[in-house]
Structures are given as structure tokens and as C-alpha cells.
Amino acid sequence: MAKPPILMPAPLSDGVVVALDERFTLHRLWQQDDRDAFLTKVGPDIVGLAATTLAGTIDATWLDRLPALEIIASFGVGYDNVDAKAAAARGVVVTNTPGVLDDEVADLTIGLLLATLRRIPQADAFVRAGRWPSGPFPLSPTLRGRRVGIVGLGAIGKAIARRLEAFDVAIAYHGRSRQDGVAYCYYETPVALAAASDVVIAIVPGNSGTRHLIDGAVLAALGPEGVLINVARGSVVDEAALVAALQDGTIGGAGLDVFEDEPRVPPALLAMPNVVLLPHIGSASVATRAAMGQLVVDNLVAWFDGRPALTPVPETRTLNRAGAHRFA
Numbered sequence: 001m002a003k004p005p006i007l008m009p010a011p012l013s014d015g016v017v018v019a020l021d022e023r024f025t026l027h028r029l030w031q032q033d034d035r036d037a038f039l040t041k042v043g044p045d046i047v048g049l050a051a052t053t054l055a056g057t058i059d060a061t062w063l064d065r066l067p068a069l070e071i072i073a074s075f076g077v078g079y080d081n082v083d084a085k086a087a088a089a090r091g092v093v094v095t096n097t098p099g100v101l102d103d104e105v106a107d108l109t110i111g112l113l114l115a116t117l118r119r120i121p122q123a124d125a126f127v128r129a130g131r132w133p134s135g136p137f138p139l140s141p142t143l144r145g146r147r148v149g150i151v152g153l154g155a156i157g158k159a160i161a162r163r164l165e166a167f168d169v170a171i172a173y174h175g176r177s178r179q180d181g182v183a184y185c186y187y188e189t190p191v192a193l194a195a196a197s198d199v200v201i202a203i204v205p206g207n208s209g210t211r212h213l214i215d216g217a218v219l220a221a222l223g224p225e226g227v228l229i230n231v232a233r234g235s236v237v238d239e240a241a242l243v244a245a246l247q248d249g250t251i252g253g254a255g256l257d258v259f260e261d262e263p264r265v266p267p268a269l270l271a272m273p274n275v276v277l278l279p280h281i282g283s284a285s286v287a288t289r290a291a292m293g294q295l296v297v298d299n300l301v302a303w304f305d306g307r308p309a310l311t312p313v314p315e316t317r318t319l320n321r322a323g324a325h326r327f328a
């Protein structure tokens with residue numbers, strides 16, 4: 001039987017490519033000289049797509065060129081790089097990679113929080129610049145006694161909260177609704193949470209409902225000693241408002257793993273001493289990225305074995321039925 005034809009618009013890891021090559025006819029779009037002509041040629045046959053945020057957004061325009069598509073397996077738990085509603089409307093299942101990265105992202109978040117408050121990168125730069133013999137590094141703010149507000153107490157938010165419990169800090173959260181069985185204090189709005197917090201950590205999905213959820217009003221409520229940590233998506237924070245708030249002392253500092261226009265970072269942030277900037281590395285360890293890649297492969301294999309995909313996103317869950325694939 002012919003192998004199902006799969007399209008990979010942008011490169012995933014070698015391990016994923018090797019695994020998909022074994023089981024599918026894998027088309028590597030990024031290696032084509034004329035991608036448009038290639039898509040016109042193979043697009044009508046493609047039944048599966050292995051997507052990453054590097055490929056831009058898989059939207060209706062993409063889907064129009066892939067009329068036989070059955071499944072989009074996206075690399076990452078956030079799937080703002082796929083128009084899942086447009087996919088659902090065409091009967092296309094979308095999968096993401098939840099769960100396998102929760103602890104890794106939570107570890108990184110705690111590291112970023114401590115790095116921001118205790119100015120760890122700045123202290124390292126101070127030593128490397130040979131400035132220590134001339135005097136001590138300036139004293140930093142502290143995590144001690146801080147109240148931490150988590151915007152988005154989902155799988156990763158809870159993993160962050162569990163770690164914070166060991167730091168003896170007060171923990172509160174905001175989401176669209178209060179969660180049963182959660183003892184942390186709930187706030188109905190991000191502004192109310194920020195007003196009751198000294199640190200706000202954003203870890204919600206990026207979508208139209210969360211765009212600029214952290215705006216000027218939230219930053220004003222956080223206050224001059226307050227610190228924002230964003231490990232969610234750049235779109236969740238009004239970046240212009242954040243730059244202004246850091247410049248005029250509305251808040252005290254920020255630790256940012258994500259930005260509105262990645263990989264571009266506002267030059268104003270680069271010049272600030274009270275921010276720590278990371279290149280979207282929340283899940284970026286060898287082991288965790290391998291686990292995420294394996295889940296992309298496993299979703300595609302399950303689907304084309306005639307089983308439901310393993311981790312369909314909510315928008316396409318009802319389409320995800322055993323034997324529902326059309327490839328023959």
C-alpha cells in the first residue's frame with residue numbers, strides 16, 4: 001500500500017524527519033526552489049501536515065491548497081500557528097503537544113523569575129567584565145515576601161504554582177472561571193489579580209481572547225516594585241505599554257521569554273537594565289523537544305493507522321474518531 005503523503009512546510013528535528021520518512025512519503029517544502037509550484041503539484045495529494053511555528057500560520061489559504069488534508073500535527077502545546085476553526089470547518093483534525101513540556105517550561109519560568117528579581121544575568125556580565133575588583137554588585141530586589149499572581153492556571157500554570165509553593169510565597173490566579181478544588185485565591189480580572197500581586201506570571205494560550213490581556217491597566221495595578229514574567233505568547237502582553245511602564249517606573253522589571261514580533265525584540269527593551277530577555281526557550285531542552293517531536297509523529301501514525309489522534313485540540317475533538325481517515 002502507498003505511504004500517506006505528508007507535508008512538512010518548515011524543518012522539524014532530524015529525529016522527527018527520520019521517523020516520518022519511515023512511515024510516510026514526506027515532502028520537505030522548505031527545500032524546494034519554487035515552493036509555490038511544488039505546492040501546486042503535490043498539494044492535492046497531501047493528507048497530513050507536520051507544522052511548526054516557523055512555518056507561519058496554517059490558515060484557510062493554506063487549507064485551500066490541501067483539499068485532501070485530514071490532519072495537522074503541530075509541534076508545541078500552543079497552536080496559535082494553526083487556524084483550528086478553519087481546519088475544523090473542513091473536517092481536518094489538529095493536534096498539539098500538551099503535557100510533555102509542562103515541567104520543563106515551569107522550571108524555566110522559575111529560573112526566569114529568579115534571574116529577573118536577583119539580576120543573575122547582569123551579575124554574570126558584571127563578573128565577566130572584570131568589574132568585581134572595583135566594588136560589589138548592587139543589591140537586588142527579592143522574591144521573599146512576594147505575592148505571585150498566575151494568569152492562566154492550566155497544566156503549565158499549575159506546574160509553576162507547585163514549584164512556587166516550595167518558595168513560601170503567596171499564590172493567586174486568574175482565568176476565565178474559578179477552578180474547583182484549587183485552594184489558591186481566585187481573581188475575576190487580571191487587573192484585580194495584579195493589584196493583589198507583586199509578581200504576575202502570564203501562561204495563557206495566545207488567541208483573540210487573550211490578546212493584550214496584560215495591558216497598561218494591569219501593569220499600573222502591579223505597581224512600581226512589581227515584576228511581569230511572560231512565558232505565554234508575545235500577543236498576550238501589550239508590548240508598547242510594557243516598554244512605557246518599564247521606562248517610567250510604573251513597574252519594576254520584567255522577564256520575557258516571548259515577544260509580539262519574534263524573533264524581533266523592541267530595541268528599547270535591549271537597553272534596559274531591569275529586564276531579562278530570553279529567545280523563546282521555555283521548552284527548549286534536548287529531551288523535551290524530542291518528546292514533543294515524538295508526539296507529533298505518534299499523532300500522525302495513530303491517525304493513519306485508523307485510530308483517533310492522541311492529542312486533538314478542543315476545536316477538532318469531535319472530528320477525531322477511529323477510522324475517520326479518508327486515505328486509501
Ligand code: NAP
Nearest residue numbers: 078152153154155156175176177204205206209231282283
Ligand atoms: P492549558 O493547560 O490549556 O491552560 C491554559 C490556561 O489558560 C487555562 O487555565 C485557562 O483557564 C487559561 N485561559 C485560557 N484562555 C483564557 C482567557 N481568555 N483569559 C484568561 N485565562 C485564560 O495550556 P498550557 O499547556 O498550560 O499552556 C499554556 C500556554 O503556554 C500555551 O498555549 C502556550 O501559548 C504557552 N507556552 C509557552 C511556552 C514557551 O516556550 N514560552 C512553552 C509552552 C507553552 P480558563 O479556561 O479557566 O480560562
Ligand code: 8YV
Nearest residue numbers: 052053054075076077078283
Ligand atoms: C515551542 C511553545 O518552542 O509549546 C509551545 O507552545 O511555545 C514552545 O514549547 C514552540 O511552539 C516551538 O515552535
